[in-house]
Amino acid sequence: MALDPILEVTNLTQQFRSGDKKLTVLDHVDFSVEEGTTCSIVGPSGSGKTTLLGLCAGLDRPTTGEVTLNGVQLGPLNEDQRAAVRNKHVGFVFQTFQLVPTLTALENVMVPLELRGVKTSEVQRDAEELLTQVGLADRMSHYPSQLSGGEQQRVAIARAFINKPKILFADEPTGNLDSETGATIEELLFDLNKARGTTLILVTHDLSLAEQCQRIIRLKNGQIHKDEWIDNPTAEQVQ
Template sequence: MDATTLKTVLEVSHLAKTVDTVDGPLTILHDINFSVAEGESLAIVGASGSGKSTLLGLLAGLDTPSKGQILLMDRDISAASEDQRAQIRSQHVGFVFQSFQLIDHLTALENVQLPLELAGMPRAEAAAKAQVWLEKVGLSERLKHRPKTLSGGEQQRVALARAFVTEPDILFADEPTGSLDEQNGQKIIQLLFQLNQELGSTLILVTHDMALASRCERQMVLNNGRVVASD
């Protein structure tokens, strides 16, 4: 993919994150710089503790940096309020978590339709669209099941449907196969890239799984909070 001809959807400049600890300030990320074009896929890899998940949270507007700038869909989320970041996420972002983050008392259908309802879509329309996406991930027989009655692989498929149902411009995934066995992990990888290709959205994922990372067009390696390799 020729990124030079495509719109930049994410631009990160001199990003740093420092937190206070009992032993004093701890810098988790140091001077991170990169950009991602529309429709690209990028894997952020590195050892445990390298800062991968912290970086992903900043990119998705779930946290704010100590220094630097993040432009997401041409909007400066590093300077935005919490409400403004939430609005940007609802308009442009999907997120898949390692731990699924489904709401226990809601059915699979209700979990998937929730982001649509929060965005203002009428309940019946949201339910119909959610059902379509659950069918896409092979869960047409599990619409009324609650998370505790679903296997890990099924829960992650519900989470994928929820992430894609809003047709996001950019999808963030944090160790999407980390809680799954190898067989279910491979199924989720196939599904993730299939759905992403179908929508043409930008994909940014954090993983320690190099097989998953190799499926992405680009890989960026973090070590001790610094980018040590990128393509």
């Protein structure tokens, strides 16, 4: 049974000026992602992967085309309105963790809901539960500088799920980790995503990580080169 799309990308083009030349990073990209599915975006460096992820999340505006996220067209929205959509519907996991160095692990996880105005007592309870789920029950009061790379990414994952996002964007989530730690983070990311029914879209150079998703979109020269559902025994494919 087909599900409704939570993300729709229509005729998306992104161009930048490079001197007196126009550089096309994305060239008329079209695709949609169904709610609750997992999708990876792969391709060589410079193929437009991270640019596409940023446009899908409303972090930037395309030169032409439209992105519809959870039924909301992002094009007509101003920066504050797009930020409100992200805070309500979107979670992020970055390669560089993006934790606030002056906040503890617990405080970092609490930030998205505090920005939304949720009561501190409720936010703290949810944040403590998530940090426990990611194996950091005894590290909540530690600052990022006191945590290993893998522990920092666990905090980032907990923060990404604190607002119960409809869709999670992950940009090279294991790129700064050794292979053993990266494998642990991958398992944690997929387990949490499945448990909470979140749509996952991730950008990666790691084909083994990409193949854990139900679908792989391959970019080349700013265009979709191949878009395939894969035979993944660990994921239920949408028919």
